[in-house]
Amino acid sequence: MLPVNLDKWNPGTSTTRKYQEGASFDLTFRDLSYTTGKGKNAKQILHQISGSFKSGHLTAILGPSGAGKTSLMNILAGLKKGGIEGRVDVNGAKRKFKTFRKQSAYVTQQDFLLKNLTVDEYMTAAAHLKLGKKVSDKEKKSTIEQILKTLGLTNTQQTRVKRLSGGECKRLSIGLELIDNPAILFLDEPTSGLDSSSSLQCVSLLRDIARSGRTVVATIHQPNSRILDLFDHLYIVAGGSCMYQGPVDSLVPYLQTMGLDCPNHHNPTDFAIDVASGEYGDVVSRLVSGIENGSRIYQENESASSASPALSHDTGFYEEDECDTMLDGSSKKKDKKAKKTGKGLMYGAPFHYQVAILLGRTWKTIWREKILTTMRFTLHICIAFLMGMLYWQIGDEADDIFNNAGMIFFITLEREVLVREHLNQWYSLKAYYLAKTLADIPFQIVFPTVYLIPIYFMSNQPMSIESFSMLLGIMISMALVGQGVGLFFGAAFDIPVASYFAPISCIPFLIVSGFILKFNSIPPYLSWLTHLSFLHYGFEGSMLSLYWAERPPLSCSQAYCHFRYPIKFLEQFDLTNKSYYLALVGMLVSFVVIRVAAYFALRFKLRHIG
Numbered sequence: 001m002l003p004v005n006l007d008k009w010n011p012g013t014s015t016t017r018k019y020q021e022g023a024s025f026d027l028t029f030r031d032l033s034y035t036t037g038k039g040k041n042a043k044q045i046l047h048q049i050s051g052s053f054k055s056g057h058l059t060a061i062l063g064p065s066g067a068g069k070t071s072l073m074n075i076l077a078g079l080k081k082g083g084i085e086g087r088v089d090v091n092g093a094k095r096k097f098k099t100f101r102k103q104s105a106y107v108t109q110q111d112f113l114l115k116n117l118t119v120d121e122y123m124t125a126a127a128h129l130k131l132g133k134k135v136s137d138k139e140k141k142s143t144i145e146q147i148l149k150t151l152g153l154t155n156t157q158q159t160r161v162k163r164l165s166g167g168e169c170k171r172l173s174i175g176l177e178l179i180d181n182p183a184i185l186f187l188d189e190p191t192s193g194l195d196s197s198s199s200l201q202c203v204s205l206l207r208d209i210a211r212s213g214r215t216v217v218a219t220i221h222q223p224n225s226r227i228l229d230l231f232d233h234l235y236i237v238a239g240g241s242c243m244y245q246g247p248v249d250s251l252v253p254y255l256q257t258m259g260l261d262c263p264n265h266h267n268p269t270d271f272a273i274d275v276a277s278g279e280y281g282d283v284v285s286r287l288v289s290g291i292e293n294g295s296r297i298y299q300e301n302e303s304a305s306s307a308s309p310a311l312s313h314d315t316g317f318y319e320e321d322e323c324d325t326m327l328d329g330s331s332k333k334k335d336k337k338a339k340k341t342g343k344g345l346m347y348g349a350p351f352h353y354q355v356a357i358l359l360g361r362t363w364k365t366i367w368r369e370k371i372l373t374t375m376r377f378t379l380h381i382c383i384a385f386l387m388g389m390l391y392w393q394i395g396d397e398a399d400d401i402f403n404n405a406g407m408i409f410f411i412t413l414e415r416e417v418l419v420r421e422h423l424n425q426w427y428s429l430k431a432y433y434l435a436k437t438l439a440d441i442p443f444q445i446v447f448p449t450v451y452l453i454p455i456y457f458m459s460n461q462p463m464s465i466e467s468f469s470m471l472l473g474i475m476i477s478m479a480l481v482g483q484g485v486g487l488f489f490g491a492a493f494d495i496p497v498a499s500y501f502a503p504i505s506c507i508p509f510l511i512v513s514g515f516i517l518k519f520n521s522i523p524p525y526l527s528w529l530t531h532l533s534f535l536h537y538g539f540e541g542s543m544l545s546l547y548w549a550e551r552p553p554l555s556c557s558q559a560y561c562h563f564r565y566p567i568k569f570l571e572q573f574d575l576t577n578k579s580y581y582l583a584l585v586g587m588l589v590s591f592v593v594i595r596v597a598a599y600f601a602l603r604f605k606l607r608h609i610g
């Protein structure tokens with residue numbers, strides 16, 4: 001068993017903390033309907049269900065697969081917003097998205113964690129992001145120690161996440177969200193993938209968190225009777241309606257009142273789920289009306305009580321703002337207003353602090369991906385030497401000018417972690433994106449450099465610092481733009497789709513780059529494509545780094561070499577009037593455009609999650 005003692009747990013009294021001791025946060029929903037799709041494709045998932053989840057209670061949402069448990073919890077947590085009718089209240093007053101999301105935390109079913117950080121590093125980064133600078137390092141450290149002790153993770157403090165067991169990962173996911181002391185905790189299938197003893201530990205922990213005054217709601221799949229006994233409140237969903245709401249030990253009596261006897265030695269929830277799945281005939285509608293679709297709470301030996309909301313307390317949930325500011329871009333004005341009025345900002349830490357913490361964290365994870373980083377490095381060097389041997393000393397050969405041009409031209413997420421952390425308000429998307437972009441830049445400079453040096457000298461390109469630097473400049477910008485293209489597709493699509501579309505979508509740009517098809521052979525109605533092609537700027541820039549009109553004649557080992565004079569080559573590829581610096585500007589514009597597009601793709605994706 002875990003050494004859990006959350007009764008006295010109170011990680012500080014700082015103003016950044018969400019849960020104030022003694023406050024209660026009763027969650028009530030009424031006539032909640034949820035429909036996905038439109039017109040012919042519309043599908044109603046939840047049918048005017050109601051319910052009440054009290055603070056200090058551990059609530060389980062149960063039901064057969066596809067019943068609507070996750071949909072209900074996502075709506076209650078504020079992750080789903082479209083297609084919803086009905087009302088969600090906190091302490092009897094209408095829930096406001098912005099404040100509600102600040103006060104609650106959501107632990108996803110899968111533990112999307114950065115595998116290369118240690119438990120302590122992860123917790124510390126989360127504490128810096130969530131608590132900001134207002135809380136001293138000492139206080140953060142003691143909060144972390146207290147949480148780790150509570151979760152039984154003290155001995156794993158210096159262990160990397162990838163070496164933790166499934167149960168420890170789950171406890172870490174919960175611990176990360178406990179740092180800023182949420183008032184309401186939602187968990188999607190917290191026991192999935194855990195063995196029975198880890199599941200028991202995990203649910204015991206949740207019960208203790210609830211006992212400390214918080215509202216804890218978890219969807220759960222077929223809990224065994226020991227786990228079931230730890231829950232205070234059951235909410236059973238069947239076909240998008242509520243078929244039972246009340247204490248665990250009143251479930252069997254309620255089913256009896258409806259003429260359904262749970263067989264001896266049969267787990268009551270298994271029985272209830274069989275009933276909900278229709279295995280005992282068409283009784284679900286009777287059960288739904290018996291509990292008034294969640295408007296009532298059944299209690300054995302008492303008549304069912306109303307699930308009406310508790311009286312409203314002042315919990316800070318009722319600010320004036322109506323709009324949901326889940327994504328940072330939409331709330332600039334409101335943040336300014338919040339600053340003026342002294343109300344809390346969206347995130348625990350200021351923007352520059354978020355970027356610094358995320359940058360440090362990203363660097364650490366990249367650095368620790370030793371095998372991947374070494375492989376990337378070695379691969380660049382090996383391929384560079386291979387290319388150097390293949391194109392040995394051709395740089396100054398007039399007869400080999402096409403081979404040389406071809407060689408030079410061609411050398412040139414975590415998304416789930418972001419979703420989990422961003423939706424739990426750890427940091428803004430802009431801060432994440434900026435940190436990710438900055439963390440990548442050194443790699444995009446180092447790799448092209450180690451790649452170019454052997455090839456450049458082995459293939460005998462012009463021995464001039466200017467030419468080398470110009471070519472390197474183009475290669476680095478190609479690497480940065482290429483990375484941006486990958487980021488864009490990775491942000492917009494799932495990985496298999498992205499890895500298919502990213503290379504395919506580059507083909508038209510490659511064709512109009514100028515190497516495969518000469519510029520004046522491109523039909524006029526398609527010539528605009530060349531201006532959008534970063535490969536076109538790459539081709540121009542790399543060729544102009546090596547060949548310029550005044551370059552001395554190349555060596556010629558044949559009787560006649562047409563391209564002995566580099567100007568002939570420039571004429572052949574319509575490069576005589578082109579400027580290297582314009583090509584570089586074209587690359588920089590492409591870099592900015594693709595990175596901005598990737599940012600908006602990511603933002604769009606995050607808005608439509610859930």
Ligand SMILES: Nc1ncnc2c1ncn2[C@@H]1O[C@H](COP(=O)(O)OP(=O)(O)OP(=O)(O)O)[C@@H](O)[C@H]1O
Nearest residue numbers: 036037043045063064065066067068069070071072
């Ligand atoms: N965006 C959507 N479009 C179409 N159908 C959807 C959408 N989201 C959910 N559904 C459907 O709604 C129903 C309820 O889904 P939900 O994920 O809430 O069920 P669940 O009870 O959590 O199931 P499970 O236990 O299998 O996770 C399912 O039939 C699912 O296919």
